[in-house]
Structures are given as C-alpha cells and as structure tokens.
Amino acid sequence: MNEFDNLLLDIDSTGILTITINRPDKLNALNGDTIEELRTAIQQVYDDPTIKGVILTGSGEKAFVAGADISELAQLTEVNGRKFSERGQEVFALFENCHKPTIAAVNGFALGGGCEIAMACHMRIATQNARFGQPEVNLGIIPGYGGTQRLTQLIGKGKAMELMMTGDMIGADEAKALGLVNHVVAGREELTAKCQELMQKITSKGPLAIGMVVDCVNGVFNPQVKGYQAEANAFGSCCRTADFKEGTAAFLEKRKPHFSGE
Template identity: 60%
Template structure:
C-alpha cells in the first residue's frame, strides 16, 4: 500500500514506521504524503485506538529532511513546503487518539520535529536529538521552533537551535523532551505497555485531555474555559455513568466511547 512507510495493526495500536533505512529514513515529499494518509487511518478506523510512530533500521528514527529537495526552492516554495509540514504535524498533535513517538536512533531536523508533534516520546538509549538546520542556513520549518521551546524552555531551545548540537537520550530525558529512555529492544514494548494502559480508560475522556492540554499552550484559546466546557461535556456521556457505577460497585469499568 505504501512505498516509504509501513503500517502494522497490533492490539488496536497502529505501528507506523518510516521505511527508508538506506536514507536514514529522511523525510521527502512522498514520506510526508504517505504519513498523512497513515494518520488519516488513525483518525478514521474504529479498530485503531492509538498509534506509534517509529523508524526502520538500526540507526535512525528520522535523520532529517531530504536536503536534495531543498536546493532549487524559492522563498515562496519553501514557505509552501513548511505549510504542508505544519498541517501534517498539527494533525498528529491534535489527534484525539494518543500517538507516541518511539525514537530508535537519530531524530534530527524534521525527525525531531516529527517526534515533538507526537503526544509524547519514548527513546532508546542510542537515540540522539537535534535541530541542526542552521548548519544549512535554515531554521526548523515544521513547528520545531515552537514545540522545542514549549517542551524544554526558551533558553535551552535557543541554544540547541543556534548551535545545532545533538543531545543524547539521557540529556533529552533530563530536559523533559522525552518521557522514558529504554534499551532499544524494549522500545516498542514500552510504548505498547503505556498505550494498553490508556486503552483501558474512557476514550472520550482521553480525547478531551488531549484537547485541553493543547489549549493550555494556545494563545488564542482560554484553556481554563476549555477545561470547564470539556469537563461538563463528560457528564453527557455513557462512559461517565459507567465509570461512576464501576467505582461504586468496586469493579473494572467497561468503556464504550459513548
């Protein structure tokens, strides 16, 4: 079905793997288009409750964009390319189903930006993160200047983006860029372990958590008002009734997403 990515559905988790190991899984226009289609699957397929984005091979999650595509672009074309990237990564960020980045090697440039668009990140011990665009006379263009600043703070983000330095998985963990660091062979198992725990919760409540957390960082939205509205909306769901009944009856709830 896809040329540059692979998808596998297991335990209601869609594993999306960028599959260009000979190119260190670099993002080109085909990858971006196919990634967008895979994210559509996450949104639209009922059998998919969550997703993991990772890379194929031993070395890279995504080691950046395909620089060969940049050489002949005009300023207008560059802005158009960035807008397309923003649209796809924002769709990942705003997905009502959880999407985890399982970073299995280099996550540089557009690869770091892809990982940051996910709801959170798990890294293997050999993972490396960075925004080295200044080495090419560029800046991050797929949301990296914004998400990195949100995740690690302005001072650290500016240093990383101005120096182009790479950081290790433990350093990324210390900065709050990643949630967990595990051995490479345990990476997908750790992601699945977390997602299976999430699957046991009320899916409408999970979607509302995602929405409210994003509202906290949106200058055009009153996050507190969003929380009030979404909290109230929970009371119109069958899942809340089931959750309350299960709590009172001292049993495990059976949520249906209604």
C-alpha cells in the same frame, strides 16, 4: 489499509497501529512523498474506529528520522519554501491533535524533521542510542515543521534557543532530563515493550476523556483558547457521556470499567 512506498503499517489485535518510516538507505529522511504518505496514514487513524492508538517509529537501528531530504530542500525558493513548511506543519498537527494516543518510538537519530515529528506526538520513548537535535542552522535555514514552537514548549526558551542556534545534538538521557523524552530504555526490544505498555494503559481509559485531555493540553499553547474555560467546557461534556456513567459506576461497584467511547 493503504499501500505505501515509504511507510510500513501494522495493526495488532488490540487496535494499536505501528507506522514505520521505511527509508533506511536514507536514514528515513522525510521527502515530500513520505510527508504525504504520513498524512494519509494518520488520517486513517482519525477515520477508522478500530484503531485505538499510534506508535510512530523508523526502520533500522541507526535512525528514527535523520531529517529532511536535503536534495529536495536545496531546490526551495522563498515562495515554495513557505508552502513546504506549511504542508509539514499541517501534517504534523494531525499527530499532535489526534484524539487517540500517539507515541514516538525513537531509535537512533531524530534530527530536524525527525525531532519535529517526534515532538508532534503526545509522548516520546527513546533508546539509549537516540540522538535529538534541530541542526537546520548548519544549512542556513531554521526548523520549519513546528520545531521552533514545540521545542520551546517542551524544554523552555533558553535551552531551545541554545539547541536551535548551535545545531547541537543531545543524547537520550539529557533529552529526558530536559523533558523532551518521557522514558529512556536500553534497546529496540525494550522500546517496543514500553510503548505497548503505555498504549495498553491509556487505551484502557475512557476514550472520549483522552481526546478531551489532548484538546485541553494543546489549548495551553493556543492563544485563541481560554484554557480554564475550555477545561470546564470539556469537563461538562464528559459528564453527559455513557463513559462517565460507566466509569463512576464501576468505581463505586469496585470493578473494572468497560468504556464504549460514547
């Protein structure tokens, strides 16, 4: 594992990697260095077969990620602002398109870039004190790391418009009711337990099939992908795998499957 200045990485005995954004004095705000460290960390997930899934969280009790580093934002021009946005979109897409499950464990504030990277993960689990929002209009800008797209996908156009145009924050229960959050738990201890529970359930399934689910679901929002054909192609690909043969055999033999990822 690489050494990082702004991230803490910990992998458990089951292959679940926890990435903790560790800038508590800045409420874990995302500066350029942290974005690049996130790129390196998630790339390791793609490259290392021993890593089975990712839990992304923030250090401390106050914030998951409270947004971008405003001191950096204030220096942006039109040209480097576009590059700034494109770089963040590229890194967050690595979380969204990863064939291994990515879960955001949201404690405290998930604002701006924090809400955006949480939305890039496949699922979001939040504590009762979590707060979500895209308050960029308060700074005279808009979400630039995919927020205009993913928030609309997750909660619908009308409510997404409202939240992004007002800059309002919402609590964990409202976020769950809107479909932004999968589960709400009491506190940090329960947050870790719920994420681990979900991870263990997902990673017990056929890993190739999990990756194809990611591709097909994400394809719904890609105008270049013909969704039903992509699903049929992926289904056919599954049928030639050793995992498919093992899964069906295990069902018929009334035993648990042992998937190899092949």
